């Protein structure tokens with residue numbers, strides 16, 4: 297028997313019914329590569345069939361890179377042809393198709409598609425981040441967090457590891473809330489994350505990554521301390537990991553690789569720090585900083601976004617967050633306002 301064989305039934309049912317809202321007669325594509333979990337794919341295909349819909353499972357060999365770097369390894373024409381003709385696409389690939397040419401084409405051409413990115417999903421992660429989560433309550437909580445955050449002008453974040461950073465929100469950059477609500481023509485991620493791009497030139501202070509940074513590292517052996525001035529990294533300090541990170545940024549020879557791109561809250565009650573960035577960036581009470589390329593969805597006021605050679609994300613665990621004068625979290629625990637505390641308790645169970 298595979299791990300969590302029984303429990304995967306409920307987790308995949310939540311995915312198919314509560315999140316993707318699969319209707320009888322719809323075609324649902326599940327894509328996977330040879331490093332994807334067969335147990336996860338099969339359980340999900342069963343849930344699709346059980347919902348009266350038609351599962352279409354597509355396995356490919358594992359590309360040697362992700363996104364555009366995966367392009368040369370993929371049967372692109374065949375994938376585009378198939379995925380342009382489905383109602384729902386669930387991506388379980390390990391080396392992801394997200395932001396590949398196949399993804400870009402399908403998102404642009406299949407106007408009514410509902411897509412969710414669940415790259416690298418395994419049975420253990422699926423049980424913790426979906427199976428045991430009340431998706432609707434989590435969505436209410438996330439909506440409230442986003443609302444409170446965007447009502448404020450200034451945000452300050454500190455962590456026990458030494459983060460102490462401030463910035464101002466930009467009124468024309470609404471947060472992207474990954475809450476498990478994916479209407480037609482949109483794409484979503486694993487629920488439990490909120491991302492937004494502040495006024496870049498107002499980001500100042502110290503950011504200490506003490507969870508993981510990917511690419512290029514994964515789980516950190518020792519913290520990486522960044523000094524930020526007017527939204528850009530001006531100093532990197534720490535041990536071996538900091539050296540590796542600095543070398544990686546430098547290797548692009550691109551000044552925009554030192555540009556802060558977004559801040560995110562992690563709020564999935566089941567997420568653990570495992571080194572898998574999809575899960576790490578959802579650890580409850582963590583904050584995450586994106587660095588490098590800024591996609592147009594984050595900065596609707598800047599047509600085309602802010603291009604850079606690559607993008608990386610780093611995790612700051614146990615964050616304390618102030619929105620103007622209101623402290624909403626203390627070392628990762630939701631403490632204000634009372635209605636948010638109540639929702640957090642419901643979500644955490």
Ligand SMILES: [Fe+2]
Pocket residue numbers: 558585586587607608609
């Ligand atoms: Fe990011």
